[in-house]
Amino acid sequence: MSERNGERAMGNLADRIERYLKEILEQAEEGYVVLQRGYLAEFFSCAPSQINYVLTTRFTAERGYKVESRRGGGGYLRIIRLGLDPDGKFQRLMAELIGDELTENRANNLIDRLAEEELFTKREAILFKSIFADRIFADCTSLCNQLRARMMKELLANMCRDDLEE
Amino acid sequence: MSERNGERAMGNLADRIERYLKEILEQAEEGYVVLQRGYLAEFFSCAPSQINYVLTTRFTAERGYKVESRRGGGGYLRIIRLGLDPDGKFQRLMAELIGDELTENRANNLIDRLAEEELFTKREAILFKSIFADRIFADCTSLCNQLRARMMKELLANMCRDDLEE
């Protein structure tokens, strides 16, 4: 039961498919990968719609991905890894993604992404996520998502300060 | 908790579950264990909610633990052992904050102090202070100080995580 030996917790299908896709994406020079839904579904012995589930829950804009597709004969899926735009104008993009309300889940996604892009350290990501948790906002549930959105924006705004570096 | 002479009066379920979890946690190299609530409940032949009881009463931040979880298919519990903080500094600060309130000013002072002691980086201090500001909590002024206290406590607890360092 106590399945030790690290990280066997990713036992479910969706997680496995996610991992697989991220792996091959990692290796793709061009920053995207093209494949077929049916083929993938067969590879994982699952319903084709399971692939859509994984794409819509794991490869979202928040997490830094975009998916394009085409139906019909010769159809395909193209999964694209989005970088943060190099001109440092990521705040606008983020502000858009954040909106006026931010759930715990979406906050975690954004923070993880910023960490992947190395705008946050791993340590910062852990600490930020810890204070964005639902538990913290237990009593003001109605405002909770608004508060989180404000906090997140504040963080990003302050990322541009030039007195940040030691 | 009348622990008679050496005899362990740890007869009750909650204590047994606690002991079991701490044992396997002891052996976990990574500093955490992942398991399923349902299995654990079955293992101890008890209601699943009993597991939550044990987790919320025994595996708290003040006692040096943190619990993360995920619902749904492939769900799990992850129990994390927080490292010991040498002088109990964090623990003491946390205790101070429990049930207490924390104004923006006091928060700033505390953060500055922790930065001076090099427990926070300068950058972290700036970022934390930015999201502890009064403006952020504009609408829930009554709760604001309590929220801040909880956030600070959460930060302190997480400062002891073993996986903080890259």
Added chain:
DNA sequence: AAAGTAAAGGTCAATAAAGGTCATAAGGTC
């Protein structure tokens, strides 16, 4: 060119598989 067919991917609702919460009962302790 039009119609028909095959070959993709998309959507949605139902169901399964977890964990969470809360009121309350049952046990201990003083």
Added chain:
DNA sequence: GACCTTATGACCTTTATTGACCTTTACTTT
């Protein structure tokens, strides 16, 4: 008996998985 801790069960929320049915695109036949 008052009070606190422990334990349970009913009910809830979140996440995953499947299958039936729909839409779009390409190819084939006439």
